[in-house]
Amino acid sequence: MIWQAFWAVVQRDLLLAWRRKSEGLSAVFFFVVVAALFPLGIGPELNVLRNIAPGVLWVGALLSSMLALQRLFDADYRDGTLEQMALSPVAMPLLIGAKMLAHWLVSGLPLVLLAPVLGLQFDLSGDALGTLTLALLVGTPILSLVGGVGAALTLGVRGGGVLLSLLVLPLFVPVLVFGAGAVEAQVSGLGVQAHLSILMAMLLPAVFFGPLASAFALRIALE
Amino acid sequence: MNILRANFWFHYAGPQAFYGLAGRLWPWCAALAAVLGLWGLWLGFMVAPADAQQGEGYRIIFVHVPASWMSMVIYLAMAFWSVLGLTFNTRISGMMTRALAPTGAMFAFLSLWTGALWGKPMWGTWWVWDARLTSELILFFLYLGYIALTSAIDDQRRGDRAGALIAIVGAINVPIIYFSVKWWNTLHQGASVSLTKSPSMAQVMLWGMLLMALCFWFYTIALVLYRVRTTILQRESHTAWVQATVQEAA
Amino acid sequence: MIWESWSQFWEMGGYGLYVWGSMGVTAACLVIEVWQARLANRQLFIQLRKEDEGNL
Numbered sequence: 001m002i003w004q005a006f007w008a009v010v011q012r013d014l015l016l017a018w019r020r021k022s023e024g025l026s027a028v029f030f031f032v033v034v035a036a037l038f039p040l041g042i043g044p045e046l047n048v049l050r051n052i053a054p055g056v057l058w059v060g061a062l063l064s065s066m067l068a069l070q071r072l073f074d075a076d077y078r079d080g081t082l083e084q085m086a087l088s089p090v091a092m093p094l095l096i097g098a099k100m101l102a103h104w105l106v107s108g109l110p111l112v113l114l115a116p117v118l119g120l121q122f123d124l125s126g127d128a129l130g131t132l133t134l135a136l137l138v139g140t141p142i143l144s145l146v147g148g149v150g151a152a153l154t155l156g157v158r159g160g161g162v163l164l165s166l167l168v169l170p171l172f173v174p175v176l177v178f179g180a181g182a183v184e185a186q187v188s189g190l191g192v193q194a195h196l197s198i199l200m201a202m203l204l205p206a207v208f209f210g211p212l213a214s215a216f217a218l219r220i221a222l223e
Numbered sequence: 224m225n226i227l228r229a230n231f232w233f234h235y236a237g238p239q240a241f242y243g244l245a246g247r248l249w250p251w252c253a254a255l256a257a258v259l260g261l262w263g264l265w266l267g268f269m270v271a272p273a274d275a276q277q278g279e280g281y282r283i284i285f286v287h288v289p290a291s292w293m294s295m296v297i298y299l300a301m302a303f304w305s306v307l308g309l310t311f312n313t314r315i316s317g318m319m320t321r322a323l324a325p326t327g328a329m330f331a332f333l334s335l336w337t338g339a340l341w342g343k344p345m346w347g348t349w350w351v352w353d354a355r356l357t358s359e360l361i362l363f364f365l366y367l368g369y370i371a372l373t374s375a376i377d378d379q380r381r382g383d384r385a386g387a388l389i390a391i392v393g394a395i396n397v398p399i400i401y402f403s404v405k406w407w408n409t410l411h412q413g414a415s416v417s418l419t420k421s422p423s424m425a426q427v428m429l430w431g432m433l434l435m436a437l438c439f440w441f442y443t444i445a446l447v448l449y450r451v452r453t454t455i456l457q458r459e460s461h462t463a464w465v466q467a468t469v470q471e472a473a
Numbered sequence: 474m475i476w477e478s479w480s481q482f483w484e485m486g487g488y489g490l491y492v493w494g495s496m497g498v499t500a501a502c503l504v505i506e507v508w509q510a511r512l513a514n515r516q517l518f519i520q521l522r523k524e525d526e527g528n529l
Contacts, residue, residue: 174399212390
């Protein structure tokens with residue numbers, strides 16, 4: 001029963017996202033635009049671009065995820081679905097986890113798939129692109145899970161979007177450091193194992209605590 | 224009064240009792256802060272000799288290090304009150320956390336400012352991305368985030384609880400952030416100097432720093448208790464005891 | 474006393490700008506904080522008294 005509820009919520013959110021394709025796509029396009037802006041601002045010198053690529057692409061992914069976070073709970077909050085979830089016999093963190101999974105599939109996974117393509121614009125090597133993709137694959141779910149807490153706390157609050165960014169960006173710093181660091185380690189020939197292991201070590205608690213903390217925050221918002 | 228009994232502690236969880244307690248405590252803390260500050264400054268500026276490597280410029284540590292320490296201690300205090308508040312649902316906890324935040328943010332700012340003014344003459348640059356300074360910057364952002372969130376939410380109780388959660392989440396993240404920034408810093412072989420690697424200090428210098436740190440600590444306690452009294456009056460303004468207090472002061 | 478003159482004290486061996494820039498801003502911040510807290514308290518009292526008078 002519990003898993004049925006879980007997958008039901010995932011399917012529902014995916015269906016809703018499909019009906020509002022423009023919302024999901026706009027965050028992804030933001031990623032593409034940001035990745036293009038940096039070379040325009042810094043210059044076309046490939047040596048420079050290759051150096052800054054891991055950081056730029058990761059920051060782009062971070063910002064795009066942050067924009068997408070605003071949509072995580074907003075619609076359900078406004079139409080009362082969130083209250084229903086709070087009242088349901090199924091544990092709320094589980095349902096929130098389902099929402100986060102759907103959110104990541106719509107907003108995070110496209111970034112993972114796009115990043116190697118954008119990385120080509122920065123003249124990253126094949127190995128580096130592979131590491132980038134893998135790091136983003138592990139890292140972007142962390143952004144959805146941890147960012148969900150910020151999204152829950154700022155529900156319905158004035159100036160919510162910018163406030164959300166201010167709350168959530170400091171929490172993203174470790175993911176950024178190890179995610180971009182993994183790619184740089186690859187490029188400079190050092191092993192990426194350490195970085196990826198640490199990212200995994202951050203993902204696992206996030207999977208557990210993210211939905212829990214977000215559910216707690218949502219109950220605060222729903223009172 | 225048996226200190227082991229819960230209602231000894233919970234007595235002060237009530238706003239009126241806390242108001243009284245804070246009112247009695249803060250003047251003493253303020254006086255203590257003044258004494259410690261004067262003593263510390265005297266040691267730091269009138270007794271401690273010039274540093275062998277940094278000349279007179281090192282004296283900035285007498286405010287820089289205490290400010291850094293306070294910015295971290297205050298955040299921990301905020302996390303402590305937040306846990307208390309979410310566990311026991313006391314109104315005072317939210318008020319104390321809110322009262323602590325501006326002072327904590329101020330000390331974080333001072334830590335960054337004095338750090339920059341120390342770095343420029345010593346290492347030629349206003350800012351250096353070492354682990355400590357960068358973590359301090361992020362801590363400053365965490366403070367701003369808390370203040371922004373609690374200011375934006377109109378419902379005071381919801382604001383208290385939301386702020387409590389973000390304070391706790393931030394506190395858990397601070398060691399993670401520090402660790403990752405440290406890793407990031409050594410990986411990139413940043414500036415080989417670090418504000419933590421201060422030259423081994425003479426006794427007097429250490430004493431001066433310690434006294435200033437205690438001064439800041441008691442200053443914070445005094446100011447926060449004073450500030451929380453204002454908040455208590457504001458939130459409990461509908462009660463008879465507040466109205467009586469306000470009339471008395473006229 | 475380690476200083477031979479006041480001017481030496483203010484100059485801080487050439488680092489005067491940085492040292493006093495730090496101490497000055499610190500002092501200013503503390504003073505502003507205290508002043509702001511007292512102002513808020515005073516304003517609240519005035520406001521609450523007005524409200525009470527309105528209710529009486």
